[in-house]
Amino acid sequence: MVRDQIISAAVRIFSRxxxxxxxxxxxxxxxGVAKGSLYYNFRSKSDLFAAVVTEGIDDLHRQIERILSRSSTVRQVLDGLVRENLQACQDYPELVDLIMRDQSGGLDAAAADRVRQARETYVQYIAGLLEDGMRDGLLRRGDSLGMAGAYLAFLHAFSRAGRARGRNLSDMAAEAADLIMGGLCRP
Amino acid sequence: MVRDQIISAAVRIFSRxxxxxxxxxxxxxxxGVAKGSLYYNFRSKSDLFAAVVTEGIDDLHRQIERILSRSSTVRQVLDGLVRENLQACQDYPELVDLIMRDQSGGLDAAAADRVRQARETYVQYIAGLLEDGMRDGLLRRGDSLGMAGAYLAFLHAFSRAGRARGRNLSDMAAEAADLIMGGLCRP
Amino acid sequence: MVRDQIISAAVRIFSRxxxxxxxxxxxxxxxGVAKGSLYYNFRSKSDLFAAVVTEGIDDLHRQIERILSRSSTVRQVLDGLVRENLQACQDYPELVDLIMRDQSGGLDAAAADRVRQARETYVQYIAGLLEDGMRDGLLRRGDSLGMAGAYLAFLHAFSRAGRARGRNLSDMAAEAADLIMGGLCRP
Amino acid sequence: MVRDQIISAAVRIFSRxxxxxxxxxxxxxxxGVAKGSLYYNFRSKSDLFAAVVTEGIDDLHRQIERILSRSSTVRQVLDGLVRENLQACQDYPELVDLIMRDQSGGLDAAAADRVRQARETYVQYIAGLLEDGMRDGLLRRGDSLGMAGAYLAFLHAFSRAGRARGRNLSDMAAEAADLIMGGLCRP
DNA sequence: GATGAATGAGAGTTCATTCAT
DNA sequence: AATGAATGAACTCTCATTCAT
Incomplete structure (x- = not known):
């Protein structure tokens, strides 16, 4: 209970x-708790940050995995990937900002490592899906890991820009999917 | 002279x-100067940061504008855009990391504004090039501003991932250009 | 039972x-108890400390009084005094360190007073024995209270130094008795 | 200047x-300085403490060495030793209390070591003088190192007790010298 | 009688900033 | 123009103490 209050306050403050x-x-x-309670529940500020980010990434990962598991074709998986990542940017903008921003500055080594590992696990999951698509023949072959990270950055930036100007999600999702899948050039 | 020493030290430290x-x-x-000299040349830490970032962006902007001015077709401009932005990620990785990372945290309002403005000017320049491409019929129509920011994020992330694994630039440039222009799907 | 566990843990931790x-x-x-139990048995940290030290001093006092009561001559009493105080330094080194070290720093006034009083009572008991010796004509006349405190400090320091280099007790006791009774100068 | 103000304030506060x-x-x-100035001049509280104690011991050591160097006989050296150590207890009571009290509690390892080393050097110097006396035939043979530490503790305790009751120094010095050299037993 | 999650005042430490030189 | 000793507000973290269970 107290722990949850702390985590959700921390998401807000850290992301801002x-x-x-x-x-x-x-x-x-x-x-809404005393300062000491933060340290009763987490070893340090770094530890709190690492907990917030890794738990956030894990939640996101699980949620997307669950949703994509319903897809039957590779194409559906890839469309879902774009849509659900954008959806997360919309639903939990603060958490996603937090996950995407490089915060390595003041983190101690252990916490920085936990964060890096959690991020990497998620990016590798996405890269795995891209490799499925490549094997399937649907996707262009290439550096799947680089692509995975780059497309996440793309979606995050695209979402922030759209949100700032009040675009609605489904328009953005359609446009982003076209850009990612079909490219910038006119077909 | 002293000012330049400070700026280039600041790029290194801030980006790291x-x-x-x-x-x-x-x-x-x-x-290699005394701490007092920082405050003789810049009003505050925020001011130094804003100077570093805005001057960095302006240099980058000017350099790319100069190179692209040699292109005669829209297609050449867009290819050059990808290549030169990747090149900058390679040549000045610290400065580019600095420009791309959101540092709004501790900056005072005035400095944060200067940084935002400089970034926006550059993104709008890119967006203008994309609009040229759309008018020309080469590019898919859409949210040019969102695309400009998103493609910069894409290139930055792609470059970091590639660099971390020692990929050479021209391979990455070719792959990135294909992905951006032609999309993830196999032609 | 619980109280005893706490006291003996406290001796160890406080003395270290x-x-x-x-x-x-x-x-x-x-x-091996919960933190709350400390406060169920003692009013505060200062109170626990005062209890540990005063009870320790009282035990020591009683034990030495009992042993010395068997002596029939003043000379025997004084030899026993040296031997038994050294013995205590050997048997309960932690407790004795605790008693001898000035801890007034963080103690609250009431606890500091209890500790001072207990120490004083013991020193006065020793001073009384010295005065017996003076009246008896065996000992040089002088500031019995000052001597009592000073000889305790002497024995404690001598014992620590000897213990650190693994000297055995009876050698040390003989040497200390000679030094105290006969002085540093060669007879 | 500022450093000296800090050191002398620290002696007072630490010893109390x-x-x-x-x-x-x-x-x-x-x-009379800002808290930051403490950390501009010393790395930490432990470092400040170690500086205070080691510099204090070194000063004391040098001063006593200088005074004893005027003595021509072993007997004079030993009398001087007692008198000057008592004098130091009288002149710089706070510093001496600080030096004699075991403060190992919260000190970090490095500082504790510096303090231990400085104390040991001084005790070994005293032990060396005692050994001179033993070789000379004036003093009873024995554990010179243990004696040195023990007699310092004796003098310190004797001085504190005397001071608390307003005894004057020369009486105390004479009595202490008799007790140390001639022993507690009546000649 | 015993617990341990929660507390909050206060600790040591950092660091952007100032100003006399 | 350049310096660096001095500053003090703000920070992270600790820990004796409380109280509902």
């Missing part, structure tokens, strides 16, 4: 201010 | 550690 | 780390 | 409250 600029005082205040 | 984790002491030391 | 550096958490853990 | 209970805030206030 970044790791270094965020203050434990403010997180405690937003969570 | 982020705005908040970077220390004025370390910047002074790397620049 | 000093009052301030010792933690209630660690005492509870070593005692 | 002990290492752990002393606060950097209070030291800064007593020194």
């Amino acid at each position: 201010q970044g790791f270094d600029a965020a203050g434990m005082d403010e997180i405690a205040q937003v969570a | 550690q982020g705005f908040d984790a970077a220390g004025m002491d370390e910047i002074a030391q790397v620049a | 780390q000093g009052f301030d550096a010792a933690g209630m958490d660690e005492i509870a853990q070593v005692a | 409250q002990g290492f752990d209970a002393a606060g950097m805030d209070e030291i800064a206030q007593v020194a």
Whole structure:
């Protein structure tokens, strides 16, 4: 209970201010608990950050895996990948900003490693799906790992820009899917 | 002279550690000047950061504009855009990381605004090139501003991933250009 | 039962780390009870410390009084005094370190007073024995209270130094008795 | 200048409250400088403490060495040793309390080591003088190192007790010299 | 009688900033 | 123009203490 309050306050504060600029005082205040409770539940600010990001990535990963498991064709999987990642950008913008932004600055080594590992696991999952598509013949062959990371960055940036100007999700999803799958050039 | 030493030390330190984790002491030391000199040349840490980023973006902008001005067709411009942005990621990785990473955390409002504006100017320049391509009929119509930002993020992420695994630039440029222009799907 | 576990854990922790550096958490853990139990049995950390030290001094006092009561001559009493105090340094080194070290730093006023009083009572008991010796004509006349405190400090320091280099007790006792009774100068 | 203010404030505060209970805030206030200045001149609280104690011991050591160098006989050296150590207890009571009290509690390992080393050097110097006396035939043979530490503890305790009751120094010095050299037993 | 999650005042430490030189 | 000793507000983290169970 208290732990959950802390996590969700931390998502908000960390995503708005970044790791270094965020203050434990403010997180405690937003969570509605005493400062000491942060340290009763997490070893350090770095540890809290790592918990927030890795749990966020894991949730996202599980949710997308569950949804994509319903798809029967490779094409459906890839369309779903774009749509669900954009959806996550829309539904949990703060968490996704947090996951995508490089925060390595003040994190201690252990926490930075946990975060890197969690991110890598997710990117490798996406890369695996792209490799399925390549084997299937649907996708152009290439550096699947680089693509996976780059397309996530693409979707995140595209979503932020669209959101800033109030675009609705389904338009953006359609356009993003076209750009990613079909490319920038006119067919 | 001193100013240039400071700027180039600041690029290095800021890009490695982020705005908040970077220390004025370390910047002074790397620049080989006394800490007081930083404040003789720049009003504050935020001001130094804003100077570094805006000057970096402006240099990049000018350089790319100059190179692209030699292109005669829209197609050449767009290919050059991809190639030159990747080239910049390769040649000035620290500066580009600095430009792309969101550092809004600890910056004061004025500096954050200058940075945002400089970034926006560059993104709008790219968006203008994309609109040329759309008018020309070469490119799919769409949210040019969103695309410009998203493709920059794509290139940056793709470049980082490739660099981490030692890929050479021209391979990456060719692959990136194919992905961006032609899409992920097999032709 | 629980109280005894706490006391003996507290002796260990306090003597190793000093009052301030010792933690209630660690005492509870070593005692094998929950932290709340410390506060069920003692009003505060200061109170626990005062209990440990005063009870330790009282035990020591009683034990030495009992042993010395068997002596029939003043000379025997004084030899026994040296031997038994050294013995205590050997048998309960942690407790004796705790008693001898000035811990007034973080103690609250009430606890500091209890500790001071217990120490004083013991020193006055020793001073009384010295005065018996003076009246008896065996000992040089002088500041019995000052001597009592100073000889305890002497024995404690001598014992620590000897223990650190593995000297055995009876050698040390003989040497200490000679030094105290006969002085540093060769007879 | 500022460094000296800090050192002398630190002697006062540390000796009154002990290492752990002393606060950097209070030291800064007593020194009449800002808290940051403590950390500009010393790496940490432990470092400040180690500097205070080691410099204090070294000063004491040098001063006593200088004074004893005027003595021509072993007997004079030993009398001087007692008198000068008592004098130091009288002149710099806070510093001597600080040196004699075991503060190992919260000190970090490096600082604890520096302190231990400085203390040991001084005790070994005293032990060397005692060995001179033994070789000379004036002193009873025995554990010179243990004696050196024990007699310092004796003098310190004797001085504190005397001072608490307003005894004057020369009486105490004469009595202490008799006790140490001639022993407790009546000649 | 015993627990341990929760607390919050206060600790040591950092670091952007200033200013006399 | 350039310096660096000095600053103090703000930070992360600790830990004795409480209280509902």
